[in-house]
Amino acid sequence: MALARVVSFEGVSSEHMAEMTARMRNEDPPEGLDATELLLLHDPEGEQAVAVVFFADEEAYRQGDQILDSLPADDTPGRRSSVTKYTVAYRMTA
Numbered sequence: 624m625a626l627a628r629v630v631s632f633e634g635v636s637s638e639h640m641a642e643m644t645a646r647m648r649n650e651d652p653p654e655g656l657d658a659t660e661l662l663l664l665h666d667p668e669g670e671q672a673v674a675v676v677f678f679a680d681e682e683a684y685r686q687g688d689q690i691l692d693s694l695p696a697d698d699t700p701g702r703r704s705s706v707t708k709y710t711v712a713y714r715m716t717a
Contacts, residue, residue, distance in 0.1 A: 625659070625711035626684040628676045628691065635672040635701035640665050643700055656690050657683040665700075672700040677711065684708065 644663065652658065662675040676691070678684040688708075 624680065625714075626678045626681065627709045627711050628674075628678070628684065628688060629705075629707045629709055630674045630676075630691075630703060631705045632672040632674070632699065632701040633670065633704050635665060635670050637665075637667045640667070640672065640700055643698075653690050653694065656687050658687055663700075670701070674700070 647663075652661075657678065658676045659679055660677040662677075664673045664675075666672070676687060678687055688706075692706075
């Protein structure tokens with residue numbers, strides 16, 4: 624069963640988001656992070672962002688949650704306002 628870690632952030636400037644996405648494109652993910660996909664959404668006017676990280680199973684989610692919780696604040700888009708675990712009930716991609 625696939626799981627998703629959905630994290631909301633506040634105070635996310637366009638400049639910081641651009642720096643962070645450039646860094647993510649050029650660096651490997653954190654060691655041990657066994658995510659199947661990452662989706663990062665940004666509302667520049669509201670300075671909010673949502674990160675959705677998909678995992679194949681509970682063990683990968685648990686390990687990923689620990690790794691992502693331990694990242695330095697500079698490695699996140701802004702102030703984290705919520706973290707929620709979801710079961711992926713349905714998914715469609717083009």
